[in-house]
Amino acid sequence: xxxxxxxxxxxxxxxxxxxxxxxxxxxxxxxxxxxxxxxxxxxxxxxxxxxxxxxxxxxxxxxxxxxxxxxxxxxxxxxxxxxxxxxxxxxxxxxxxxxxxxxxxxxxxxxxxxxxxxxxxxxxxxxxxxxxxxxxxxxxxxxxxxxxxxxxxxxxxxxxxxxxxxxxxxxxxxxxxxxxxxxxxxxxxxxxxxxxxxxxxxxxxxxxxxxxxxxxxxxxxxxxxxxxxxxxxxxxxxxxxxxxxxxxxxxxxxxxxxxxxxxxxxxxxxxxxxxxxxxxxxxxxxxxxxxxxxxxxxxxxxxxxxxxxxxxxxxxxxxxxxxxxxxxxxxxxxxxxxxxxxx
Numbered sequence: 001x002x003x004x005x006x007x008x009x010x011x012x013x014x015x016x017x018x019x020x021x022x023x024x025x026x027x028x029x030x031x032x033x034x035x036x037x038x039x040x041x042x043x044x045x046x047x048x049x050x051x052x053x054x055x056x057x058x059x060x061x062x063x064x065x066x067x068x069x070x071x072x073x074x075x076x077x078x079x080x081x082x083x084x085x086x087x088x089x090x091x092x093x094x095x096x097x098x099x100x101x102x103x104x105x106x107x108x109x110x111x112x113x114x115x116x117x118x119x120x121x122x123x124x125x126x127x128x129x130x131x132x133x134x135x136x137x138x139x140x141x142x143x144x145x146x147x148x149x150x151x152x153x154x155x156x157x158x159x160x161x162x163x164x165x166x167x168x169x170x171x172x173x174x175x176x177x178x179x180x181x182x183x184x185x186x187x188x189x190x191x192x193x194x195x196x197x198x199x200x201x202x203x204x205x206x207x208x209x210x211x212x213x214x215x216x217x218x219x220x221x222x223x224x225x226x227x228x229x230x231x232x233x234x235x236x237x238x239x240x241x242x243x244x245x246x247x248x249x250x251x252x253x254x255x256x257x258x259x260x261x262x263x264x265x266x267x268x269x270x271x272x273x274x275x276x277x278x279x280x281x282x283x284x285x286x287x288x289x290x291x292x293x294x295x296x297x298x299x300x301x302x303x304x305x306x307x308x309x310x311x312x313x314x315x316x317x318x319x320x321x322x323x324x325x326x327x328x329x330x331x332x333x334x335x336x337x338x339x340x341x342x343x
Contacts (some may be wrong), residue, residue: 015173018042021139021313022068022119024075036082043087058088065094069123069135097129098123111327113319117142120228120319122326134326139313140234142183148227149187150179152220159213166204166211178202182215185226195221231316 011268018026018038026032047053051062067076076094082087098112102125109126110132118141124134151171154158161167168175186200195217202213227233309315310325317325 020118021197022116022121023072025079026075032078036078036086039079040082040086055087059090061089063089063092065092066100067094069096069121069130070137071096096130097121098125099128101125102128110141111323112324115141115228115319121312122319122322124326124330126330132331133329136310136322136326137313140228140314140316142180145187145224146176146180146183146235147225148233149183149220149224152223153215153218156220157219158215158218158220160215161213162211166213168204168213175204178204178213183224186215186217186221188222189225191219191222228316228319231318231321234316255306271301 004324016030016034016038018027018035024032024035024039026035044055047058048055065076065079065083068240073116080092080094083092084242097114098121101112102108102110109124111122111124114121119139120136120141121135121137123133123136147170149170159168168178170176170179182200182202186195186198188195198217200215200217202215204211204213
């Protein structure tokens with residue numbers, strides 16, 4: 001999956017991102033057919049080059065498709081068609097990511113916290129079903145930690161360049177990956193004296209493969225991973241407007257107003273209305289979430305936020321508040337929910 005780039009020195013390349021915020025990145029300039037073609041090419045490359053499975057052998061294999069807790073049924077249908085028709089897998093089964101996280105941890109009920117590259121989701125699971133109204137999803141994640149780390153290191157002049165040629169340009173893909181790799185090896189949520197005197201060395205292979213960039217351990221490596229607990233800083237970045245793209249905006253009607261005449265299980269995928277007893281396979285957002293959000297916010301004065309901020313995926317709230325809001329919606333007061341963190 002590719003990230004944005006200036007392409008100043010790569011005019012012959014087209015760099016696209018088929019998956020954004022955990023959803024297919026469909027837009028007027030990037031139609032569904034091209035998104036699926038890119039994902040198919042990526043899947044074929046990984047299977048053949050990394051796993052040694054040729055395309056002619058795919059009819060001997062099964063696929064497990066892990067869906068987001070809140071998914072677009074049109075996208076799910078398109079992916080199923082790609083795996084079965086285009087790639088030719090033998091069969092496919094699918095389930096929700098939070099439920100599978102519980103299965104993998106051998107738990108029947110839990111509060112699942114998933115921190116991804118561009119999204120954070122919190123959901124409570126009980127006996128293999130997501131409890132209605134507990135899903136909180138925000139389009140923030142590890143990418144914001146990487147950006148924060150680079151800004152902090154640059155502001156503190158922590159990058160020690162051996163030459164100007166090795167200087168990092170965060171607008172370039174390669175340089176973004178260098179900072180991301182530094183984040184993976186150097187960032188910790190808890191400060192440790194063992195890392196106090198560590199010095200990390202980086203190499204910009206594209207610009208100066210023989211020059212090294214040294215970075216001494218400092219508080220930036222502690223602040224960056226904890227940025228998800230400081231929502232005001234993330235919102236101050238000002239790069240999360242409420243996008244009009246209905247395919248990645250999970251509060252749009254695309255996620256609950258999509259009607260497919262071939263979908264015979266359509267009634268089962270609607271949001272569970274409290275007291276109706278309807279089985280829910282995928283919790284829905286918008287109106288019910290806004291109402292539940294207003295009820296949650298009235299519990300304590302310190303937790304007062306508008307329903308728009310709560311349900312808007314492009315407006316961050318502190319991670320610990322997201323977990324508290326999700327658990328507070330569970331009506332089964334006798335349950336003690338363990339918390340699973342997935343990064």
